[in-house]
Every structure is written in structure tokens, then in C-alpha cells.
Amino acid sequence: MQPAFWLECWQQAYPGFHLDQVHPLLQACWSRVYQPEVHQQVLVPLCGKSIDMMFWRQRLPVVGVELAERACRDFFQEQQLAVTLSKTNHFQCYDTDRLSLLQGDFFQLSRDEVAACQLVYDRAALIALPADMRQRYVQHLCQILPAQSTVLLISLEYPAEEKQGPPFAVFEDEIRRLFAGAQIDVLAISNRTGLGFARRAFTTSSLVEKAWRIQLP
Numbered sequence: 001m002q003p004a005f006w007l008e009c010w011q012q013a014y015p016g017f018h019l020d021q022v023h024p025l026l027q028a029c030w031s032r033v034y035q036p037e038v039h040q041q042v043l044v045p046l047c048g049k050s051i052d053m054m055f056w057r058q059r060l061p062v063v064g065v066e067l068a069e070r071a072c073r074d075f076f077q078e079q080q081l082a083v084t085l086s087k088t089n090h091f092q093c094y095d096t097d098r099l100s101l102l103q104g105d106f107f108q109l110s111r112d113e114v115a116a117c118q119l120v121y122d123r124a125a126l127i128a129l130p131a132d133m134r135q136r137y138v139q140h141l142c143q144i145l146p147a148q149s150t151v152l153l154i155s156l157e158y159p160a161e162e163k164q165g166p167p168f169a170v171f172e173d174e175i176r177r178l179f180a181g182a183q184i185d186v187l188a189i190s191n192r193t194g195l196g197f198a199r200r201a202f203t204t205s206s207l208v209e210k211a212w213r214i215q216l217p
């Protein structure tokens with residue numbers, strides 16, 4: 001997906017992928033990935049204005065990365081958080097207590113910027129991207145993260161021939177290929193058939209979300 005596609009989505013205040021509540025699989029699985037003695041910060045790539053960041057912020061400091069200025073501004077306004085603005089080479093930074101949003105291109109994110117992020121939360125980031133970009137996304141993530149980081153990934157499965165993404169269907173074999181060398185476990189499965197994806201209706205013959213714990217080498 002090109003940046004223009006996402007900026008167009010963000011012309012609406014509430015794009016179809018935005019969820020008005022904390023993701024149920026996050027609530028069910030967070031305690032099985034979060035290790036307070038190890039994890040200092042959580043990275044939320046392609047974060048939009050997800051309320052899940054407020055959930056994480058109660059537990060550890062959050063670093064979100066998001067392309068769209070509107071998503072970042074709306075997040076702080078809707079959550080009624082005071083914000084301090086600054087700039088780096090590649091990002092406009094929005095900071096508040098225990099939460100920073102880096103507005104810009106995820107692929108410009110550097111190792112230094114995520115040096116304390118041994119935990120990653122991916123909801124609708126990997127599945128937002130077409131196959132070639134998914135590979136680039138995981139490669140970049142694995143290049144910049146500290147060794148032995150943990151990823152909590154929420155994936156989506158549906159018969160790919162029934163619908164064009166995004167969101168894209170991403171199955172176990174691809175997850176295992178993308179994160180080769182990692183220890184990968186499924187933590188929870190949620191059958192969403194007929195229930196839609198966030199605010200979007202989904203008429204595929206099946207729809208399943210899965211939560212994965214991915215322990216990088």
C-alpha cells in the first residue's frame with residue numbers, strides 16, 4: 001500500500017479498521033507475553049490511533065509509529081492527553097507521559113529509536129500490507145529490534161480468493177516463513193465469521209483472528 005492510500009483512509013475520523021475498544025485478544029493474551037522484569041517499552045508499529053496503546057501505557061511506556069498526522073493528532077485529542085512536539089530527522093514526535101508517537105515512515109525507524117523496545121504489539125500492521133511489503137516489514141523489524149524481543153501479533157485468516165486486502169489474510173505458514181528462527185506459539189483463536197473486522201462488514205465464508213507469541217532469537 002502506498003502512503004497516499006492510508007492518508008486517504010485518514011480523511012475519515014474513524015477508518016474501518018479502527019476499533020472503539022481494547023482488542024479482546026490483547027486483553028486475553030497480554031499477560032502471556034509481557035515480562036515486567038525484561039520489557040522496558042512496547043513498540044506499536046503502524047499504530048493508527050489505537051486505544052490499545054492506552055491499555056499498554058498502564059503497564060509500560062509505549063512507542064507508536066504512524067504515517068498519518070491526523071491519526072496522531074486525533075489520538076491525543078480523543079484521549080485528552082497533553083502533548084509536546086519535537087522533530088527528529090525522519091519523524092515528527094508527539095510525547096506525553098509514558099507514550100510517544102513517531103509520525104513518519106516505519107521503514108525509516110532506526111535501531112536507536114527502539115533500543116528499549118523488547119516487546120512489540122502488532123494489530124493490523126502486518127495484515128495491512130501486501131505480501132512483498134510484509135516481507136520488508138518483518139525484515140526491518142527484525143533488523144532494528146533488540147535481540148530476543150517478543151512480538152504479540154494478531155493475524156487474520158479468510159479465504160483470500162473471496163476478498164481483496166487490506167486487511168490481507170496471513171496464514172501460519174507465512175508467519176513461520178517471515179519469522180524463521182523464532183519460537184512461535186499460537187495463544188488464542190477467535191472465530192469472527194459473520195461478525196466483521198472492527199467497523200467493517202466482512203462477507204467472507206470464514207473469518208478468524210489469531211494471537212501469536214513470537215520470540216525472536
Ligand SMILES: C[S@@+](CC[C@H](N)C(=O)[O-])C[C@H]1O[C@@H](n2cnc3c(N)ncnc32)[C@H](O)[C@@H]1O
Pocket residue numbers: 003006007017018019045046047048049050065066067068071104105106107123124125128
Ligand atoms: C490497518 S491500520 C491499523 C492501525 C492500528 N494498528 C489499529 O489497530 O487500529 C494501518 C495503519 O498503518 C499506517 N501506516 C501504513 N503504512 C505506514 C508506514 N510505512 N509507516 C507508518 N505507518 C504506516 C496507516 O496510516 C494506518 O493507520
